Amino acid sequence: MTPYLIAIAVIAVVFVLPAWIGFLREEREARGELERAEAAGRREPVSIRPAVDTSRCMGSGACVTACPEHRVLQVLDGQATLVNASSCVGHGACVRACPTRALDLVFGSERRGVDLPELGTDFQSNVPGLYVVGELGGMGLIANAVQQGVQAAGQLMKREWTVPEGGVDLVVVGAGPSGIACALEARSKGLRVELLEQGTFGGAIRHYPRAKIVMSRGFQLPGQKRVGGGSLSKERLIEILSAAIADAGLKVAEGERVEAVARQDDGSFEVRTTKRTLGAGRVVLAVGRRGTPRRLEVAGEESQKVAYRLLEPERYEHRHVLVVGGGDSAVEAALALSEQRGCRVTLSYRKAQITRPKQANVDRLDAAVAAGRVQLELQSTVLEIAADRVRLNTEAGERVVPNDHVLVLAGGVLPMAFLHATGIRLKRHFGRRVEDVA
Ligand SMILES: Cc1cc2nc3c(=O)[nH]c(=O)nc-3n(C[C@H](O)[C@H](O)[C@H](O)COP(=O)(O)OP(=O)(O)OC[C@H]3O[C@@H](n4cnc5c(N)ncnc54)[C@H](O)[C@@H]3O)c2cc1C
Numbered sequence: 001m002t003p004y005l006i007a008i009a010v011i012a013v014v015f016v017l018p019a020w021i022g023f024l025r026e027e028r029e030a031r032g033e034l035e036r037a038e039a040a041g042r043r044e045p046v047s048i049r050p051a052v053d054t055s056r057c058m059g060s061g062a063c064v065t066a067c068p069e070h071r072v073l074q075v076l077d078g079q080a081t082l083v084n085a086s087s088c089v090g091h092g093a094c095v096r097a098c099p100t101r102a103l104d105l106v107f108g109s110e111r112r113g114v115d116l117p118e119l120g121t122d123f124q125s126n127v128p129g130l131y132v133v134g135e136l137g138g139m140g141l142i143a144n145a146v147q148q149g150v151q152a153a154g155q156l157m158k159r160e161w162t163v164p165e166g167g168v169d170l171v172v173v174g175a176g177p178s179g180i181a182c183a184l185e186a187r188s189k190g191l192r193v194e195l196l197e198q199g200t201f202g203g204a205i206r207h208y209p210r211a212k213i214v215m216s217r218g219f220q221l222p223g224q225k226r227v228g229g230g231s232l233s234k235e236r237l238i239e240i241l242s243a244a245i246a247d248a249g250l251k252v253a254e255g256e257r258v259e260a261v262a263r264q265d266d267g268s269f270e271v272r273t274t275k276r277t278l279g280a281g282r283v284v285l286a287v288g289r290r291g292t293p294r295r296l297e298v299a300g301e302e303s304q305k306v307a308y309r310l311l312e313p314e315r316y317e318h319r320h321v322l323v324v325g326g327g328d329s330a331v332e333a334a335l336a337l338s339e340q341r342g343c344r345v346t347l348s349y350r351k352a353q354i355t356r357p358k359q360a361n362v363d364r365l366d367a368a369v370a371a372g373r374v375q376l377e378l379q380s381t382v383l384e385i386a387a388d389r390v391r392l393n394t395e396a397g398e399r400v401v402p403n404d405h406v407l408v409l410a411g412g413v414l415p416m417a418f419l420h421a422t423g424i425r426l427k428r429h430f431g432r433r434v435e436d437v438a
């Protein structure tokens with residue numbers, strides 16, 4: 001063999017072979033992830049998702065590397081492929097990273113239409129005086145939500161309105177980033193504002209897994225310093241929102257869910273909440289897309305020991321906790337609780353298998369169950385919640401489990417029926433195809 005051929009053979013063994021093996025391993029992993037996502041129903045988007053123009057994509061994988069979420073995209077057969085579509089929150093990092101401009105962001109898919117309100121560029125819906133901002137309008141991300149909240153407040157000031165007797169200029173429904181930004185901006189312009197929140201201020205941010213690093217674009221809340229892009233913990237973000245609310249002297253009416261918004265003959269609005277009826281000149285809906293937490297509708301659910309999210313796992317040391325649900329939130333909560341000293345966790349799920357969460361969460365749950373840290377009750381439903389126990393209906397018959405707390409993490413009821421009732425027109429988005437909603 002000539003030295004030339006030897007050199008080629010060495011290069012092949014040292015460089016090409018490992019690269020080829022690596023490529024095959026990645027391809028195998030990507031295919032496995034695709035199968036798991038398919039089985040778990042994660043291939044359909046919640047709202048926004050990247051669409052790949054296959055005639056332009058050359059499989060560089062830049063989008064896969066750029067996306068900060070869990071394996072939304074993978075390269076398969078030399079092309080970017082949407083795998084865990086439901087994990088996409090619309091950073092758009094993939095679109096910016098693609099060297100051939102093969103990606104853009106769309107709503108919904110051919111199989112799953114996503115309903116979005118029809119809005120003007122001023123965020124006003126077809127109901128005059130009724131505005132929609134933030135994720136409910138389709139665009140995710142904290143920075144977008146804040147920007148839209150501020151812009152909508154500016155836009156609505158351009159038209160006149162009538163304030164009903166005893167009412168306020170503006171009711172903002174939902175105290176997530178968009179609602180808070182909107183209320184702050186309107187207040188800074190001298191408007192009388194009511195900010196109503198069914199839970200606690202903070203919106204979707206409160207539901208991130210604890211201390212999740214938020215890869216946010218920079219944003220600026222009215223009257224506050226600019227917050228730079230990059231990494232930020234969830235706790236820090238809540239502190240920033242809290243300080244902005246306190247500095248402006250803004251009150252958030254927490255624990256008050258808005259149940260109906262009706263336009264009156266004089267163009268003002270009647271807003272009915274779980275606690276009162278309010279008059280308003282203008283209404284901004286900033287209710288996000290997570291909806292209202294789904295309830296179990298069983299005896300004892302009104303008890304103080306029932307909660308719909310996990311905030312501080314440390315509070316549950318030496319407690320018996322029942323977690324209900326089978327998605328990422330429920331599994332992550334069960335795992336976080338299982339790490340607390342003396343905490344006895346039971347996870348109840350109505351189906352025969354847990355497939356919906358990310359694979360990493362499923363693997364961690366399997367390990368926790370095998371180690372006896374989580375008691376898994378599949379094909380079970382809650383029958384009754386009592387002071388010191390819960391009754392479950394299981395395949396093996398009725399079971400009574402000692403209990404101090406119940407966490408219901410079974411998803412949310414989407415706000416579309418609520419929107420429909422306000423008279424707002426919706427459009428159904430199937431990726432690039434859009435239809436009217438009857
Ligand atoms: C797991 C996860 C990870 C994410 N990661 C990132 C990230 O890294 N970076 C980023 O920028 N964005 C991220 N996002 C997206 C971002 O959090 C949202 O886009 C943003 O919070 C939307 O703000 P919003 O104000 O429109 O709605 P939300 O934050 O959803 O707030 C809506 C508020 O309205 C309230 N509400 C709903 N209905 C009613 C009613 N009828 N009456 C009264 N109140 C009501 C809700 O309780 C809620 O507090 C993530 C989202 C999730 C779920």
Ligand code: SF4
Pocket residue numbers: 049050066067068069072073087088089090091092093094095105
């Ligand atoms: S839009 Fe964001 S979350 Fe969605 S795939 Fe692109 S980078 Fe990932």
